[in-house]
Amino acid sequence: MTQIISLIQAAVVFGTVILFGAVGEILAEKSGNLNLGVPGIMYLGGIAGLIASFLYEGNAANPLPGVAVAITLLAAFVAAMLGGLIYAVLTITLRANQNVTGLTLTIFGGGFANLFGGTLNKMAGGVGQISVALTSGAFRTTIPFLSGLGAVGKILFSYGFMAYLAVALAFLVSWFLNKTSVGLNLRSVGENPATADAAGISVTKYKYLATCIGAGISGLGGLYYTMDYIKGTWSTDGSIEKLGWLAVALVIFATWKPRRSIWGAYLFGALFWLFFYIPGLTRSSQEIFKMLPYVVTLFVLIMVALRRKREDQPPRSLGVAYFREER
Amino acid sequence: MESSIAIRMVNITKTFGEVVANDKVCLDIQRGEILSLLGENGSGKTTLMNMLAGIYFPDSGEITINGNPVTIASPKDAFDLHIGMIHQHFKLVDVLTAAENIILGLNETTVVDLKRVREAVKQICDRYGFVVDPNKKVYDMSVSEKQTLEIVKVLYRGADILILDEPTAVLTPQETQKLFCVMRNMKADGKSIIIITHKLHEVMEISDRVAVLRKGHYIGDVPTAETNAQKLTEMMVGRAVSLDIERSEPVNRTARLVVNNLNVCDKDGVNRLTDVQFTAYSGEILGVAGISGSGQKELLEAIAGLQNCRDCSSIEFISEKGEKKQLSGMHPIDIKRLGVALAFVPEDRLGMGLVGSMNLTDNMMLRSYREGKGPVANRKKPKKLAETVVRDLEVVTPGLNTPVRRLSGGNVQKVLVGREISMEPQLLMSAYAVRGLDINTSYNIYHLLSEQKKRGAAVIFVGEDLDVLLELCDRIMVLCAGRVNDIVDARATTKDEVGYLMTYLKEGGKDRE
Amino acid sequence: MSKQKSASHEPFVRMSKRDGLPLWKSLGVRLIGLTLALIVCAVIIYALTKLNPLRVYAAMVKGAFGTNKRVWVTIRDIMMLLCIAVGLAPAFKMRFWNIGAEGQILVGGLAAAACMIYLGKSMPTIALLVVMFIFSMLAGGVWGTIPAIFKAKWNANETLFTLMMNYIAIQLTSFFVAKWENPFGSNTVGIINQMTKAGWFPTVFGQMYTLNVIIVMILAVLMYLYLRYSKQGYEIAVVGESENTARYAAINVRSVIIRTMAISGAICGIAGFIAVAGASHTISTSTAGGRGFTAIIVAWLAQFNTFIMVGISALLVFLQKGAIEIASQFDLNDFVSEMITGIILFFILGSEFFINYKIRFRGGKKEAGK
DSSP states (O other): OHHHHHHHHHHHHHHHHHHHHHHHHHHHHHTTOOOTTHHHHHHHHHHHHHHHHHHHHHHOSSOOHHHHHHHHHHHHHHHHHHHHHHHHIIIIISOOOHHHHHHHHHHHHHHHHHHHHHHHHHHTTSTTOOOOHHHHHHHHOOOTTGGGSHHHHHHHHOSOHHHHHHHHHHHHHHHHHHHBHHHHHHHHHHHOHHHHHHTTOOHHHHHHHHHHHHHHHHHHHHHHIIIIISSSOOOOSSHHHHHHHHHHHHHHHTTTOHHHHHHHHHHHHHHHHHHHHSTTOOHHHHHHHTTHHHHHHHHHHHHHHHHOOGGGSOOTTTTOOOOTTOO | OOTTEEEEEEEEEEEETTEEEEEEEEEEEETTOEEEEEOOTTSSHHHHHHHHTTSSOOSEEEEEETTEEEOOOSHHHHHHTTEEEEOSSOOOOTTSBHHHHHTTTTOOSSBOOHHHHHHHHHHHHHHHTOOOOTTSBGGGOOHHHHHHHHHHHHHHTTOSEEEEESTTTTSOHHHHHHHHHHHHHHHHTTOEEEEEEOOHHHHHHHOSEEEEEETTEEEEEEEGGGOOHHHHHHHHHSSOOOOOOOOOOOOSOOEEEEEEEEEEEOTTSOEEEEEEEEEEETTSEEEEEOSTTSSHHHHHHHHTTOSOBOTTOEEEEEOTTOOEEEOTTOOHHHHHHTTOOEEEEOSOIIIIISOTTSBHHHHHTTTTTTOSSSSBOOOHHHHHHHHHHHHHTTOOOSOTTSBGGGSOHHHHHHHHHHHHHHTOOSEEEEESTTTTOOHHHHHHHHHHHHHHHHHTOEEEEEOSOHHHHHHHOSEEEEEETTEEEEEEETTTOOHHHHHHHHHOOOSSOOOOO | OOTTTTOSOOOSEEEEEOOOOOHHHHHHHHHHHHHHHHHHHHHHHHHHHOSOHHHHHHHHHHHHHSSHHHHHHHHHHHHHHHHHHHHHHHHHHTTOOOOTHHHHHHHHHHHHHHHHHHHTTTSOHHHHHHHHHHHHHHHHHHHHHHHHHHHHHHOOOHHHHHHHHHHHHHHHHHHHHHHHOSSTTSSSOOSTTTTTOTTSOOOBTTBTTHHHHHHHHHHHHHHHHHHHHBHHHHHHHHHHHOHHHHHHTTOOHHHHHHHHHHHHHHHHHHHHHHHIIIIISSOOTTSSTTHHHHHHHHHHHTTTOHHHHHHHHHHHHHHHHHHHHHHHHTTOOTTHHHHHHHHHHHHHHHHHHHHHEEEEESSSOOBSOO
8 A cells, every 4th residue: 555655656756747848848739849859948947947046045145945936936937948949949930840959959958957967066065965955845845734644645745836736737738728719829820820820820929939838837847856856956867858758758648638648647657666666576677667658658659640530639730830921 | 092992902013032923913992892803823813812811921012901001911910901811722720610710810708708609600601691510620521611611700800801712613513603692692791802713604603893814914804794705715815715625536446444333432431432434445535524522533543553442443454455454452563563554644743743852854763763673773764854855845944953843833744744645655644734834835735635645545634624624535524422423425515514414413323335 | 990000010021932052152051050159159168167269169179189099089979970870861861750769779789789798709709790780780670660660551650659769778778787787786787898809899900990980981872872873762762752752653652661761770770789899898878878869960961961961970079079178178067068069050950041041121132141
C-alpha cells in the first residue's frame, strides 16, 4: 500500500514537469507551430527561475517567501517566452524550417542554462552547493492540514502548489481552446491558416502569441523541476532535456487535448518510476523498464495513425509556414 | 459622383513577380445589381476581386466605396466595409461545425454562444431560402452545402456586396438554379453581387451587366440585355472565334481498352466508381463528361494502376497485335513491365505529372529513368527529348535547366503532354488538359490529341467544357455519381442532352452500346 | 458607418517570393548572417569575460588548431559530424524527418562495442574491424528502418517516432553500460581493450585518425554521387517532392522510404562505429552527444550537398573547440560552446529568409537582402 502511494506521488511529481511542457506545447501546436525547442525552453525557464531566486535570496536584506515565489515565476515565464519569441521570429516572420529551428533552440537553451547553472554552482562553492532554500521551500510547501489526511492526503494533497497549477492550466487551456471565440480562432489558424486569414484573423499575431505564451507555460515545467523536483539545485546531467522530449511525446499521447494530457502525464510518471517498485530488478534491467514511457508513446503514435479518427489528428497545418501572397 | 455606385475601382495595378495580373483596371459596381465579371482563365478576375476582399493589396490605384476613398489591407477591413467574398476554393475549416465556421474571427462574445448563432443563421436561411445545419461538421458536407455555408457566412457578417468566384463550377444545374434563385432574392434585398465566371449562358441568365477582363486589362462593360454570347466571346478573347476544332473520322477502329464491372472505393470506403463498363477504341477520342467529382479522376487513375480496384473489376488492354492484357489489380510498374504504352496527363500537373523543383531534363526521365542497365541514371536521352519538346511544342523557357515550376501554366502543360506523347502511346488519357490555358495553347493541345488519334492511339479525354467535348470527341461517356450514365455519339448529341445526363442518373445506369 | 475607419494604412513591410538568387549573392547573405552572429557572440563573450573579443576569437583559433594534436582532434570531430550529416542527407532529401540519428549512432556504437568485448580476443584486428563495421551498419540500419516501416505502411509521424527511438536506444545503452561495467561500481564501461587495442583504428600514416578521415570522405563522395547520379537518388528526389508524382512514375514509394531509411540509419550506425572504434574506445549514453541533432541542421543548411556539409561541419566544430578553449581559459564551463552554436545557427537560419524572399518597405522601393 505504502509502495503504491509513493509510486503515485512520484508519478505526480514527475508528471507535473512534463504536464507544463505539454500544455504549453499544445497551445503552440494548435497554432500550427511544431516547436521542438520545448527542452530548450524548459531549460530557460528553469535556469531563469533559479538565477532570480538566487539573486533575490542573496541580495534582499529580508527575503520573503511570497515575493521569492512571485519573482521566480515571473522570471521563468518571461525567459521561456523570450525563447519562444526567438523561435517565433525565425519560423513565423523569417519562415525558417520549424524542426530545424526548434532543435537549434533546444541546443541553445541547454547551452545557456547549463553555462549559467554551472557558473551558479561554482559561485555557490561547487556542484550541489547552490541553495535557494527559502524559495524552494515555498515552492514545496504543501497544504498544511489536508496533506496529513492519511493515504488520501498523501495522494491528493502532498504536493507544492505548482502541481495544482499545472492541472488548473490544463483545464484552463482546454476551456480556452474549446469554448472561447479566441480559442476557436486559434484552432482555425492551426488547421487552415488561409481560411483564418480570409476570416479576418491575424494569423501572424495568433501564431506569435500562442507560441510565446505556450513557451512560457512550458518553461514553468523547467521551473518546477529545479525548484521542487530537485529542491532548488542545478545539475548539468541533461535530465531537463529528457523531460522536455517526453513533454513533446505527451502531446501526441494526449492527441492534442490538454485534459487528456493530465492523466497521460501521471501515467508517464508512473511508467517511468515503475522499475523502482518492482522487486528483483538488477541495475541493468531497470534501464529496460525506463523505456516504458517511450514505448507507450510509440504505441499511441501508431494507434493514432491506424485509427485515422478526425478528431485525433494533429492540426492540419502543423509544421508549415504561412505566406499569404503565395500563388 | 453618382450615388448609386457602391464600389469604384480606379487604375488598379497588381503584379506578381514579373507577371502583371491587373494593369490599370477601372471598374464600377452599382447598388442592387448583379454584375458578371467575365474573362478567360488567367485574365485577372480573381486577383482583382481578391483586392476587394483584402487578400491581396494593389500595387497602385484607388478604391472608393460610396464615394469615400478606402484602404483594404486585410479581410477584416473588407468585412468592415461590408464586402464578402466566396472563394472558389472554400475557406472553411474541416474539423469545425457550420456554426463555428460562421463566427470564425468575429469575437462577438468571449465565450462562444452557439445558441445565438443558430438563431441568427436560421433567420438568414429563412429570409433567402437556404438550408444549413449549424451542427454539421464541414468534412461531412457536400460541395453545395459548403457553398451555401460560405454564403451564409458572409451574410452573417453583414455583407452588402457579395463576390462569388466561379460558384457554379462545382454545382449541378439544379443546384445552380437554386443558387441563382437565392442571388435574385439577395438582389431584391438591395445587395450588390459580383459573379466571376467564364460560362456565357450563366452570364446571360443571371446578370444585369457584364464587365470583361482580358489578360489583366479592362476591356469594357455592357448591360446584359444589349449583348449576346457571340459579342461577349469577342470581348473576352479579343477576336471572333468559332470553336472550330478539326475532327477527322476515326480510322481503323478496334477495341483497345475494355473495362467491365469496374468498382473503386476511396479510403473511407465510399464507392467512387460503381459497375463502370465501356470500351475505348483505337483511332478515336472518347470524351468523358460529368460534374467535377463524379469519378473522372478515379477512373483514369484506376486504369493507370493508381487506384485499388475491387476484385471483380476488369480492365483489359488489347494491344495492336491483339494480345489481351489484364490491368486490374496491377501497380504502375507492372503495367510498364507488361509493355503497355500508356500515357497519362493527369489533372494535377505539378503535383502528379511533373516535379516542380526539377528541371526540364529531369522531368523528361520521370517515366523512363529506369531505362538502361546499371544503377546510374542516363541523362543523355532525356536531355535530347527535352530539346525536342521545347522545339516542337514551342515551349517558352529560359533553358533546359530551369525548374518547371517557374514556367507559365501553358508551358508546363506542353512539357507534360510532350513527354507523354513522346512514348508513342497506344492509350492516351488526359484529365482537364486545357484547364487554365489560354485559347492558343488550348488549340495546340486539341491538335496534339487529334494527331495521336490519327496515329492510331485510343484517346480518353476528360473535359469540363461541353462545347469542346462536342467538337473534339467522337463519343462522349457521361459519368454521374460514379456510374456510366450513358455513352453518346458526339456528332449527334446536344449540349442539353449531355447536361441532362450529367445530372440525372438513369435507371440502372448502364451504357447502351 | 465604418468607412473612414481603415483609411490609408498600407502595410509597412511587404514580402514576395524570390525566383532563385545568384549563388554569389546567396553566399553573401549567409556571410552577412555569420558575421552578425559572430558579433553577437563577441558581445556576449565580452559581457561574460570582460575581455577583448578579438583576443577571445584568437584564443578560439588556438583552441581548435593550437597544437598538432588539437588539429587532429578537430578534424576527427569534423569527420564525425560530417558522417552523420551524410547519413541524414538521403532521408531529408526524401523529406523524411529523421530526428533519430542519436539513436542510430548509439546502436551502431553498441554493436561495435559488443564486438570489441566479445570477439576482441579471438580475431585479428583487421577482421574484427570488418565485423564491427558490418554489425554497426546493420544495427543502425535496423534502427532507421523501424520508423520507416511504420511511416510507409501507416503514415505514422516519423519526426516523433524517430525521437522516441532515440530514447529507447539511450535506455538500451544504459542497460549495456550497467552490464559491461568496468571497473565494477563505476557505472561506465571504461576504455575497452586498453591493453590489446583490439578493435581500435590502427594508426595510418603516423596518425591516429587517418582512417576516420578516409572512411568518412569515401562515404561523403559516394553519397554525393548516389544522390546526384543514381536511379535510386532520382527516386528519392521524386518521393521527397511529391508522393503522388512518385506513384505516377511507377515508383514504389513504400520501398523507397524503407530502403532510404535503411541506408540513412546504416551510415549513422557507421558513425557510431567510428565514434567507438576510432575515437573514444568506449560506449556511454553520451557517445552521440547531441551530434545527431546538430547534424540535422548541417544537412538542412547544406541542402543535402555533401561538399557544403564539409564546410558547415568544420565551422561548427571549430566554434565548439574554440568555445571549449575559452571556457577553460576564462573559467566558464563547456556549455558555452552549445550556446554559441545555437546563436550562430539562429542567424544562419534567419538569413535563409533573405535568400528566398524579397522585402519592400512602404513608400520606397528599397530591397533588403541584396
